Amino acid sequence: MSELRQQCLWEHITARPAQTAALASAVKADVCVIGGGITGLCAAIHLLEQGQRVVLLDASEIGTGGSGRNVGLVNAGTWIAPDEVEQTLGSAVGSRLNKVLGEAPAEVFAMINRHNIDCQAHNQGNLHMAHNASGAADLQSRCEQWQRRGADVELLTGAECVDYCGTDRVEAALLDRRAGTINPMAYTRGLGAAVQRLGGQIFQHSPVQTLEKQGDGWLVKTAKGEVSAAKVVISTGAYTEGDWSNLKQQFFRGYYYQIASKPLHGAAADAVLKHGQGSWDTRLVLSSIRRDDEGRLLLGSMGRVDNKPSWFVRSWADRIQGHYFPKLGKIEWEMHWTGCIDFTPDHLMRLFEPAPGVVSVTGYNGRGNTTGTVVGRALAEFLLKGDAEQLPLPFCQSQPVSAPGLRTGLYETGFSLYHAGQCLRVVL
Numbered sequence: 001m002s003e004l005r006q007q008c009l010w011e012h013i014t015a016r017p018a019q020t021a022a023l024a025s026a027v028k029a030d031v032c033v034i035g036g037g038i039t040g041l042c043a044a045i046h047l048l049e050q051g052q053r054v055v056l057l058d059a060s061e062i063g064t065g066g067s068g069r070n071v072g073l074v075n076a077g078t079w080i081a082p083d084e085v086e087q088t089l090g091s092a093v094g095s096r097l098n099k100v101l102g103e104a105p106a107e108v109f110a111m112i113n114r115h116n117i118d119c120q121a122h123n124q125g126n127l128h129m130a131h132n133a134s135g136a137a138d139l140q141s142r143c144e145q146w147q148r149r150g151a152d153v154e155l156l157t158g159a160e161c162v163d164y165c166g167t168d169r170v171e172a173a174l175l176d177r178r179a180g181t182i183n184p185m186a187y188t189r190g191l192g193a194a195v196q197r198l199g200g201q202i203f204q205h206s207p208v209q210t211l212e213k214q215g216d217g218w219l220v221k222t223a224k225g226e227v228s229a230a231k232v233v234i235s236t237g238a239y240t241e242g243d244w245s246n247l248k249q250q251f252f253r254g255y256y257y258q259i260a261s262k263p264l265h266g267a268a269a270d271a272v273l274k275h276g277q278g279s280w281d282t283r284l285v286l287s288s289i290r291r292d293d294e295g296r297l298l299l300g301s302m303g304r305v306d307n308k309p310s311w312f313v314r315s316w317a318d319r320i321q322g323h324y325f326p327k328l329g330k331i332e333w334e335m336h337w338t339g340c341i342d343f344t345p346d347h348l349m350r351l352f353e354p355a356p357g358v359v360s361v362t363g364y365n366g367r368g369n370t371t372g373t374v375v376g377r378a379l380a381e382f383l384l385k386g387d388a389e390q391l392p393l394p395f396c397q398s399q400p401v402s403a404p405g406l407r408t409g410l411y412e413t414g415f416s417l418y419h420a421g422q423c424l425r426v427v428l
Protein backbone atom coordinates (compact mmCIF):
# COMPACT_ATOMS: atom_id res chain seq x y z
CA MET A 1 0.00 0.00 0.00
CA SER A 2 1.38 3.46 -0.90
CA GLU A 3 2.09 6.06 1.73
CA LEU A 4 -0.80 8.43 2.49
CA ARG A 5 0.92 11.75 2.99
CA GLN A 6 -0.16 15.03 4.52
CA GLN A 7 -0.12 17.47 1.62
CA CYS A 8 -2.68 19.68 -0.12
CA LEU A 9 -3.49 18.30 -3.58
CA TRP A 10 -4.06 21.78 -5.01
CA GLU A 11 -0.68 23.01 -3.80
CA HIS A 12 0.89 19.87 -5.27
CA ILE A 13 -0.59 20.22 -8.77
CA THR A 14 -0.57 24.00 -9.21
CA ALA A 15 2.43 25.85 -10.65
CA ARG A 16 4.14 28.05 -8.08
CA PRO A 17 4.21 31.73 -8.98
CA ALA A 18 7.44 33.73 -8.85
CA GLN A 19 8.14 34.56 -5.23
CA THR A 20 7.74 38.15 -4.07
CA ALA A 21 9.88 39.73 -1.37
CA ALA A 22 8.76 40.53 2.16
CA LEU A 23 8.02 44.17 2.89
CA ALA A 24 11.25 45.77 4.07
CA SER A 25 10.74 49.50 3.48
CA ALA A 26 8.19 52.30 3.76
CA VAL A 27 5.77 52.37 0.82
CA LYS A 28 2.68 54.39 -0.06
CA ALA A 29 -0.62 53.27 -1.55
CA ASP A 30 -4.17 54.46 -1.98
CA VAL A 31 -5.38 51.19 -0.48
CA CYS A 32 -3.53 48.59 1.58
CA VAL A 33 -5.14 45.14 1.35
CA ILE A 34 -4.25 42.83 4.23
CA GLY A 35 -4.66 39.13 3.36
CA GLY A 36 -3.99 37.46 0.02
CA GLY A 37 -6.93 35.11 -0.30
CA ILE A 38 -9.79 35.36 -2.77
CA THR A 39 -11.41 38.29 -0.93
CA GLY A 40 -8.30 40.47 -0.75
CA LEU A 41 -7.18 39.65 -4.27
CA CYS A 42 -10.61 40.39 -5.78
CA ALA A 43 -10.75 43.67 -3.84
CA ALA A 44 -7.28 44.52 -5.14
CA ILE A 45 -8.20 43.73 -8.75
CA HIS A 46 -11.27 45.98 -8.69
CA LEU A 47 -9.35 48.81 -7.02
CA LEU A 48 -6.52 48.55 -9.54
CA GLU A 49 -8.99 48.52 -12.41
CA GLN A 50 -10.34 51.81 -11.06
CA GLY A 51 -6.88 53.36 -11.08
CA GLN A 52 -6.03 52.95 -7.40
CA ARG A 53 -2.49 52.18 -6.20
CA VAL A 54 -2.72 48.96 -4.19
CA VAL A 55 -0.26 47.24 -1.87
CA LEU A 56 -1.27 43.76 -0.68
CA LEU A 57 0.38 42.15 2.33
CA ASP A 58 0.14 38.49 3.26
CA ALA A 59 1.47 36.89 6.43
CA SER A 60 2.44 33.81 4.50
CA GLU A 61 1.89 33.21 0.77
CA ILE A 62 -0.97 33.82 -1.66
CA GLY A 63 -3.42 30.95 -1.20
CA THR A 64 -2.08 29.73 2.17
CA GLY A 65 -5.45 30.35 3.78
CA GLY A 66 -8.78 28.74 2.97
CA SER A 67 -8.62 30.00 -0.60
CA GLY A 68 -5.90 27.61 -1.70
CA ARG A 69 -6.97 24.50 0.17
CA ASN A 70 -10.72 24.27 -0.13
CA VAL A 71 -12.97 21.74 -1.91
CA GLY A 72 -13.32 23.98 -4.94
CA LEU A 73 -17.13 24.04 -4.99
CA VAL A 74 -18.37 27.25 -6.58
CA ASN A 75 -21.79 27.32 -4.95
CA ALA A 76 -24.68 29.76 -5.03
CA GLY A 77 -26.25 31.17 -1.87
CA THR A 78 -25.29 30.47 1.73
CA TRP A 79 -25.34 27.13 3.55
CA ILE A 80 -28.73 28.03 4.96
CA ALA A 81 -31.77 27.92 2.71
CA PRO A 82 -32.93 31.22 1.15
CA ASP A 83 -36.24 31.45 3.07
CA GLU A 84 -34.32 31.16 6.34
CA VAL A 85 -31.87 33.85 5.23
CA GLU A 86 -34.81 36.22 4.73
CA GLN A 87 -36.41 35.22 8.04
CA THR A 88 -33.15 35.89 9.88
CA LEU A 89 -32.14 39.13 8.16
CA GLY A 90 -35.56 40.50 7.25
CA SER A 91 -36.95 40.37 3.76
CA ALA A 92 -35.17 43.42 2.27
CA VAL A 93 -31.64 42.57 3.43
CA GLY A 94 -32.17 38.80 3.13
CA SER A 95 -33.46 38.97 -0.42
CA ARG A 96 -30.54 41.22 -1.41
CA LEU A 97 -28.09 38.69 0.03
CA ASN A 98 -29.88 35.79 -1.69
CA LYS A 99 -29.76 37.64 -5.00
CA VAL A 100 -26.09 38.63 -4.75
CA LEU A 101 -24.94 35.18 -3.65
CA GLY A 102 -27.31 33.46 -6.08
CA GLU A 103 -25.53 35.24 -8.91
CA ALA A 104 -22.07 34.81 -7.37
CA PRO A 105 -20.98 31.67 -9.29
CA ALA A 106 -21.44 33.58 -12.55
CA GLU A 107 -19.14 36.28 -11.16
CA VAL A 108 -16.46 33.69 -10.31
CA PHE A 109 -16.56 32.19 -13.81
CA ALA A 110 -16.53 35.68 -15.33
CA MET A 111 -13.39 36.55 -13.29
CA ILE A 112 -11.77 33.34 -14.49
CA ASN A 113 -12.53 34.21 -18.12
CA ARG A 114 -11.64 37.88 -17.81
CA HIS A 115 -8.23 37.14 -16.31
CA ASN A 116 -7.64 33.98 -18.32
CA ILE A 117 -7.10 31.81 -15.23
CA ASP A 118 -6.29 28.16 -15.90
CA CYS A 119 -7.92 26.46 -12.87
CA GLN A 120 -9.89 23.37 -13.92
CA ALA A 121 -13.01 25.55 -14.04
CA HIS A 122 -16.25 23.71 -14.81
CA ASN A 123 -19.63 25.40 -14.78
CA GLN A 124 -21.85 22.29 -15.12
CA GLY A 125 -23.57 22.78 -11.76
CA ASN A 126 -23.21 20.98 -8.44
CA LEU A 127 -25.21 18.27 -6.69
CA HIS A 128 -26.50 18.34 -3.12
CA MET A 129 -27.18 14.66 -2.46
CA ALA A 130 -29.83 13.34 -0.07
CA HIS A 131 -28.43 10.52 2.04
CA ASN A 132 -31.88 9.55 3.35
CA ALA A 133 -35.59 10.44 3.17
CA SER A 134 -35.37 13.45 5.46
CA GLY A 135 -32.45 14.74 3.40
CA ALA A 136 -34.60 14.37 0.29
CA ALA A 137 -37.43 16.35 1.94
CA ASP A 138 -34.97 19.11 2.84
CA LEU A 139 -33.70 19.24 -0.75
CA GLN A 140 -37.25 19.32 -2.11
CA SER A 141 -37.90 22.37 0.05
CA ARG A 142 -34.61 24.06 -0.97
CA CYS A 143 -35.45 23.36 -4.60
CA GLU A 144 -38.88 25.01 -4.29
CA GLN A 145 -37.38 27.99 -2.47
CA TRP A 146 -34.76 28.64 -5.15
CA GLN A 147 -37.21 27.99 -8.02
CA ARG A 148 -39.54 30.62 -6.51
CA ARG A 149 -36.61 33.01 -6.92
CA GLY A 150 -36.08 32.02 -10.54
CA ALA A 151 -32.90 29.96 -10.03
CA ASP A 152 -31.94 27.20 -12.46
CA VAL A 153 -32.22 24.27 -10.03
CA GLU A 154 -33.87 20.86 -10.37
CA LEU A 155 -34.48 17.94 -8.05
CA LEU A 156 -33.18 14.72 -9.61
CA THR A 157 -34.74 11.41 -8.59
CA GLY A 158 -34.77 7.81 -9.79
CA ALA A 159 -32.58 6.72 -12.71
CA GLU A 160 -31.55 10.28 -13.53
CA CYS A 161 -30.28 10.79 -10.00
CA VAL A 162 -28.29 7.54 -10.14
CA ASP A 163 -26.87 8.54 -13.51
CA TYR A 164 -25.67 11.93 -12.28
CA CYS A 165 -24.37 10.84 -8.88
CA GLY A 166 -23.02 7.44 -9.93
CA THR A 167 -24.51 5.77 -6.86
CA ASP A 168 -27.87 4.27 -5.88
CA ARG A 169 -27.27 5.30 -2.25
CA VAL A 170 -28.71 8.76 -2.88
CA GLU A 171 -32.48 9.26 -2.67
CA ALA A 172 -32.57 12.55 -4.55
CA ALA A 173 -30.09 15.23 -5.59
CA LEU A 174 -30.53 18.95 -6.02
CA LEU A 175 -28.81 19.94 -9.25
CA ASP A 176 -27.90 23.63 -9.11
CA ARG A 177 -26.90 24.60 -12.62
CA ARG A 178 -25.58 27.99 -11.50
CA ALA A 179 -22.69 26.31 -9.69
CA GLY A 180 -19.50 24.46 -10.62
CA THR A 181 -16.00 23.51 -9.54
CA ILE A 182 -12.46 24.88 -9.70
CA ASN A 183 -8.95 24.11 -8.52
CA PRO A 184 -9.07 26.75 -5.77
CA MET A 185 -5.29 27.23 -5.49
CA ALA A 186 -5.02 27.81 -9.24
CA TYR A 187 -7.91 30.31 -9.05
CA THR A 188 -6.27 32.13 -6.13
CA ARG A 189 -2.80 32.22 -7.67
CA GLY A 190 -4.38 33.31 -10.95
CA LEU A 191 -6.02 36.23 -9.14
CA GLY A 192 -2.61 37.04 -7.63
CA ALA A 193 -1.05 37.10 -11.09
CA ALA A 194 -3.84 39.42 -12.28
CA VAL A 195 -3.11 41.81 -9.38
CA GLN A 196 0.52 41.97 -10.43
CA ARG A 197 -0.32 42.43 -14.13
CA LEU A 198 -2.55 45.35 -13.17
CA GLY A 199 0.35 46.97 -11.32
CA GLY A 200 -0.48 45.96 -7.73
CA GLN A 201 2.41 45.30 -5.36
CA ILE A 202 2.29 42.04 -3.40
CA PHE A 203 4.50 41.40 -0.38
CA GLN A 204 4.40 37.87 1.03
CA HIS A 205 5.76 36.69 4.40
CA SER A 206 4.77 40.08 5.76
CA PRO A 207 2.40 39.66 8.70
CA VAL A 208 0.78 42.90 9.74
CA GLN A 209 1.53 43.73 13.36
CA THR A 210 -0.17 47.08 13.89
CA LEU A 211 -2.69 49.34 12.20
CA GLU A 212 -2.53 52.98 13.31
CA LYS A 213 -4.31 56.17 12.33
CA GLN A 214 -1.94 58.53 10.51
CA GLY A 215 -3.39 61.92 9.57
CA ASP A 216 -6.33 61.29 7.24
CA GLY A 217 -5.13 57.79 6.48
CA TRP A 218 -3.61 54.68 8.00
CA LEU A 219 -0.18 53.26 8.78
CA VAL A 220 0.06 49.50 8.42
CA LYS A 221 3.21 48.11 10.04
CA THR A 222 4.99 44.80 9.58
CA ALA A 223 8.20 43.69 11.32
CA LYS A 224 10.46 45.37 8.76
CA GLY A 225 8.33 47.81 6.80
CA GLU A 226 5.23 49.94 6.71
CA VAL A 227 2.52 51.00 4.27
CA SER A 228 0.93 54.46 4.39
CA ALA A 229 -2.48 54.21 2.80
CA ALA A 230 -5.64 56.27 2.65
CA LYS A 231 -7.79 53.15 3.04
CA VAL A 232 -7.45 49.58 4.27
CA VAL A 233 -9.18 46.28 3.48
CA ILE A 234 -8.79 43.58 6.14
CA SER A 235 -9.41 40.21 4.50
CA THR A 236 -7.55 37.77 6.72
CA GLY A 237 -10.50 35.42 7.27
CA ALA A 238 -10.16 32.31 9.42
CA TYR A 239 -6.37 32.61 9.18
CA THR A 240 -6.19 36.01 10.91
CA GLU A 241 -2.86 36.40 12.73
CA GLY A 242 -2.19 38.89 15.51
CA ASP A 243 -4.39 41.07 17.69
CA TRP A 244 -4.12 44.35 15.76
CA SER A 245 -7.75 43.97 14.57
CA ASN A 246 -10.65 42.59 16.55
CA LEU A 247 -11.59 40.21 13.75
CA LYS A 248 -10.58 37.06 15.64
CA GLN A 249 -13.28 37.76 18.23
CA GLN A 250 -16.01 37.79 15.54
CA PHE A 251 -15.87 34.08 14.61
CA PHE A 252 -14.94 30.68 15.97
CA ARG A 253 -12.67 28.31 14.15
CA GLY A 254 -13.85 25.07 12.64
CA TYR A 255 -11.90 22.66 10.49
CA TYR A 256 -12.49 20.72 7.29
CA TYR A 257 -10.37 17.95 5.86
CA GLN A 258 -10.01 16.32 2.48
CA ILE A 259 -8.43 13.18 1.13
CA ALA A 260 -7.52 12.56 -2.52
CA SER A 261 -7.07 9.23 -4.26
CA LYS A 262 -4.59 8.44 -6.97
CA PRO A 263 -6.06 9.14 -10.44
CA LEU A 264 -8.75 6.54 -11.17
CA HIS A 265 -9.44 5.04 -14.58
CA GLY A 266 -11.92 2.58 -16.07
CA ALA A 267 -15.68 2.19 -16.37
CA ALA A 268 -16.45 2.15 -12.62
CA ALA A 269 -14.46 5.37 -12.12
CA ASP A 270 -16.04 7.03 -15.15
CA ALA A 271 -19.51 6.45 -13.66
CA VAL A 272 -18.74 8.54 -10.54
CA LEU A 273 -20.18 12.06 -10.99
CA LYS A 274 -19.87 11.47 -14.70
CA HIS A 275 -21.41 14.77 -15.78
CA GLY A 276 -18.68 16.73 -13.97
CA GLN A 277 -20.49 18.14 -10.94
CA GLY A 278 -19.02 18.47 -7.47
CA SER A 279 -21.23 17.28 -4.62
CA TRP A 280 -21.87 17.05 -0.90
CA ASP A 281 -24.46 15.13 1.07
CA THR A 282 -27.18 16.03 3.56
CA ARG A 283 -25.61 14.27 6.54
CA LEU A 284 -25.45 16.13 9.85
CA VAL A 285 -21.66 16.04 9.39
CA LEU A 286 -21.52 16.27 5.64
CA SER A 287 -19.26 14.43 3.22
CA SER A 288 -18.10 16.25 0.08
CA ILE A 289 -17.35 14.25 -3.04
CA ARG A 290 -15.77 15.46 -6.26
CA ARG A 291 -13.33 14.47 -9.00
CA ASP A 292 -10.42 16.47 -10.38
CA ASP A 293 -9.38 16.72 -14.01
CA GLU A 294 -6.89 13.90 -13.61
CA GLY A 295 -9.56 11.51 -12.38
CA ARG A 296 -8.83 11.60 -8.66
CA LEU A 297 -11.68 11.08 -6.21
CA LEU A 298 -11.70 13.72 -3.46
CA LEU A 299 -13.66 13.14 -0.27
CA GLY A 300 -13.95 15.59 2.58
CA SER A 301 -15.75 16.30 5.82
CA MET A 302 -15.91 18.61 8.81
CA GLY A 303 -13.09 18.36 11.33
CA ARG A 304 -9.33 18.07 11.33
CA VAL A 305 -7.14 15.11 10.55
CA ASP A 306 -3.73 16.77 10.79
CA ASN A 307 -3.72 15.51 14.40
CA LYS A 308 -4.95 11.98 13.61
CA PRO A 309 -3.13 8.88 12.37
CA SER A 310 -3.22 8.05 8.66
CA TRP A 311 -5.05 4.77 9.30
CA PHE A 312 -8.00 6.71 10.72
CA VAL A 313 -8.26 8.98 7.68
CA ARG A 314 -7.87 6.07 5.28
CA SER A 315 -10.42 4.01 7.13
CA TRP A 316 -12.96 6.88 7.02
CA ALA A 317 -12.34 7.38 3.29
CA ASP A 318 -12.66 3.64 2.57
CA ARG A 319 -15.95 3.63 4.44
CA ILE A 320 -17.48 6.58 2.53
CA GLN A 321 -16.19 5.36 -0.83
CA GLY A 322 -17.38 1.81 -0.11
CA HIS A 323 -20.82 3.12 0.84
CA TYR A 324 -21.36 5.33 -2.20
CA PHE A 325 -19.14 3.74 -4.83
CA PRO A 326 -18.55 0.04 -3.99
CA LYS A 327 -17.87 -0.81 -7.62
CA LEU A 328 -14.58 1.09 -7.44
CA GLY A 329 -13.25 -1.69 -5.22
CA LYS A 330 -10.19 -0.92 -3.10
CA ILE A 331 -8.63 2.37 -4.11
CA GLU A 332 -5.35 4.00 -3.13
CA TRP A 333 -5.43 7.27 -1.20
CA GLU A 334 -2.56 9.61 -1.89
CA MET A 335 -2.83 12.75 0.26
CA HIS A 336 -4.89 14.42 2.93
CA TRP A 337 -4.98 17.96 4.26
CA THR A 338 -6.91 20.14 6.68
CA GLY A 339 -8.05 23.75 6.55
CA CYS A 340 -9.62 26.27 8.89
CA ILE A 341 -13.05 27.92 8.51
CA ASP A 342 -14.48 31.06 10.14
CA PHE A 343 -17.88 30.16 11.58
CA THR A 344 -20.49 32.45 13.09
CA PRO A 345 -23.29 31.21 15.36
CA ASP A 346 -26.00 32.08 12.80
CA HIS A 347 -23.92 30.87 9.79
CA LEU A 348 -24.04 34.32 8.19
CA MET A 349 -21.09 36.51 7.30
CA ARG A 350 -20.40 39.91 8.83
CA LEU A 351 -19.16 43.07 7.15
CA PHE A 352 -17.51 45.73 9.34
CA GLU A 353 -16.36 49.30 8.99
CA PRO A 354 -14.37 49.54 12.23
CA ALA A 355 -13.21 53.08 11.39
CA PRO A 356 -13.68 55.44 8.45
CA GLY A 357 -11.62 54.11 5.54
CA VAL A 358 -11.17 50.63 7.03
CA VAL A 359 -13.38 47.70 6.02
CA SER A 360 -13.27 44.05 7.01
CA VAL A 361 -15.24 40.84 6.65
CA THR A 362 -15.50 37.46 8.30
CA GLY A 363 -17.84 34.51 8.73
CA TYR A 364 -18.02 32.91 5.30
CA ASN A 365 -18.85 29.69 7.16
CA GLY A 366 -17.14 27.54 4.54
CA ARG A 367 -18.48 29.21 1.42
CA GLY A 368 -15.82 31.66 0.28
CA ASN A 369 -15.03 30.96 -3.36
CA THR A 370 -18.15 32.74 -4.44
CA THR A 371 -18.67 34.93 -1.37
CA GLY A 372 -15.04 36.11 -1.32
CA THR A 373 -15.20 37.01 -4.99
CA VAL A 374 -18.29 39.19 -4.67
CA VAL A 375 -17.40 40.64 -1.26
CA GLY A 376 -13.94 41.61 -2.50
CA ARG A 377 -15.53 43.55 -5.33
CA ALA A 378 -18.23 45.03 -3.10
CA LEU A 379 -15.74 46.27 -0.48
CA ALA A 380 -13.62 47.83 -3.23
CA GLU A 381 -16.67 49.59 -4.66
CA PHE A 382 -17.65 50.82 -1.21
CA LEU A 383 -14.18 52.31 -0.67
CA LEU A 384 -14.40 54.03 -4.05
CA LYS A 385 -17.98 55.30 -3.94
CA GLY A 386 -19.00 55.20 -0.28
CA ASP A 387 -22.42 53.71 -1.08
CA ALA A 388 -23.20 51.15 1.64
CA GLU A 389 -26.56 50.37 -0.03
CA GLN A 390 -24.65 48.45 -2.70
CA LEU A 391 -23.04 46.05 -0.21
CA PRO A 392 -24.41 42.48 -0.04
CA LEU A 393 -25.15 43.14 3.65
CA PRO A 394 -25.12 46.29 5.79
CA PHE A 395 -22.06 46.85 8.01
CA CYS A 396 -22.64 45.65 11.54
CA GLN A 397 -21.26 46.46 14.95
CA SER A 398 -18.71 44.20 16.59
CA GLN A 399 -20.44 40.97 17.70
CA PRO A 400 -17.83 38.98 19.64
CA VAL A 401 -18.59 35.26 19.69
CA SER A 402 -18.79 33.93 23.24
CA ALA A 403 -16.43 31.10 24.24
CA PRO A 404 -14.95 30.59 20.75
CA GLY A 405 -12.36 28.07 21.93
CA LEU A 406 -15.00 26.01 23.69
CA ARG A 407 -17.23 26.01 20.59
CA THR A 408 -14.32 24.90 18.41
CA GLY A 409 -13.49 22.11 20.85
CA LEU A 410 -17.08 20.89 21.18
CA TYR A 411 -17.63 20.84 17.41
CA GLU A 412 -14.32 19.05 16.86
CA THR A 413 -15.20 16.40 19.44
CA GLY A 414 -18.60 15.91 17.82
CA PHE A 415 -17.08 15.57 14.34
CA SER A 416 -14.47 13.06 15.55
CA LEU A 417 -17.13 10.94 17.28
CA TYR A 418 -19.33 11.04 14.17
CA HIS A 419 -16.45 9.94 11.93
CA ALA A 420 -15.45 7.21 14.35
CA GLY A 421 -19.10 6.09 14.28
CA GLN A 422 -18.98 6.00 10.47
CA CYS A 423 -15.80 3.90 10.52
CA LEU A 424 -17.40 1.51 13.04
CA ARG A 425 -20.62 1.46 10.98
CA VAL A 426 -22.63 2.78 13.92
CA VAL A 427 -23.51 5.87 11.86
CA LEU A 428 -24.40 5.75 8.13
Ligand SMILES: Cc1cc2nc3c(=O)[nH]c(=O)nc-3n(C[C@H](O)[C@H](O)[C@H](O)COP(=O)(O)OP(=O)(O)OC[C@H]3O[C@@H](n4cnc5c(N)ncnc54)[C@H](O)[C@@H]3O)c2cc1C
Binding pocket: 034, 035, 036, 037, 038, 039, 040, 057, 058, 059, 060, 061, 062, 063, 064, 065, 066, 067, 068, 069, 070, 071, 072, 073, 074, 075, 206, 207, 208, 209, 235, 236, 237, 238, 239, 240, 241, 242, 256, 257, 258, 338, 339, 340, 341, 364, 365, 366, 367, 368, 369, 370, 371, 372
Ligand atom coordinates in the same frame (compact mmCIF):
# COMPACT_ATOMS: atom_id res chain seq x y z
C1 LIG B 1 -10.91 22.81 3.80
C2 LIG B 1 -11.87 23.87 3.36
C3 LIG B 1 -12.84 23.59 2.40
C4 LIG B 1 -13.68 24.61 1.93
N1 LIG B 1 -14.48 24.36 0.87
C5 LIG B 1 -15.09 25.38 0.24
C6 LIG B 1 -15.76 25.17 -0.98
O1 LIG B 1 -15.80 24.09 -1.54
N2 LIG B 1 -16.40 26.23 -1.55
C7 LIG B 1 -16.33 27.47 -0.99
O2 LIG B 1 -16.92 28.39 -1.57
N3 LIG B 1 -15.66 27.71 0.15
C8 LIG B 1 -15.03 26.70 0.76
N4 LIG B 1 -14.31 26.93 1.89
C9 LIG B 1 -14.25 28.29 2.43
C10 LIG B 1 -13.28 29.18 1.65
O3 LIG B 1 -12.10 28.48 1.35
C11 LIG B 1 -12.95 30.43 2.45
O4 LIG B 1 -14.12 31.00 2.94
C12 LIG B 1 -12.26 31.47 1.60
O5 LIG B 1 -11.18 30.90 0.91
C13 LIG B 1 -11.79 32.61 2.45
O6 LIG B 1 -11.08 33.50 1.62
P1 LIG B 1 -10.45 34.80 2.23
O7 LIG B 1 -9.80 35.53 1.14
O8 LIG B 1 -11.47 35.54 3.02
O9 LIG B 1 -9.39 34.28 3.31
P2 LIG B 1 -8.16 33.28 3.19
O10 LIG B 1 -8.12 32.57 1.90
O11 LIG B 1 -8.18 32.44 4.42
O12 LIG B 1 -6.90 34.24 3.20
C14 LIG B 1 -6.56 34.99 4.33
C15 LIG B 1 -5.09 35.39 4.17
O13 LIG B 1 -4.79 36.35 5.17
C16 LIG B 1 -3.47 36.17 5.56
N5 LIG B 1 -3.25 36.79 6.87
C17 LIG B 1 -3.71 36.40 8.08
N6 LIG B 1 -3.30 37.23 9.04
C18 LIG B 1 -2.53 38.17 8.43
C19 LIG B 1 -1.79 39.29 8.90
N7 LIG B 1 -1.72 39.60 10.21
N8 LIG B 1 -1.10 40.04 7.99
C20 LIG B 1 -1.14 39.72 6.66
N9 LIG B 1 -1.83 38.68 6.18
C21 LIG B 1 -2.51 37.91 7.05
C22 LIG B 1 -3.27 34.67 5.55
O14 LIG B 1 -1.90 34.31 5.42
C23 LIG B 1 -4.11 34.24 4.35
O15 LIG B 1 -3.35 34.06 3.18
C24 LIG B 1 -13.54 25.91 2.45
C25 LIG B 1 -12.59 26.19 3.46
C26 LIG B 1 -11.75 25.20 3.88
C27 LIG B 1 -10.70 25.54 4.92
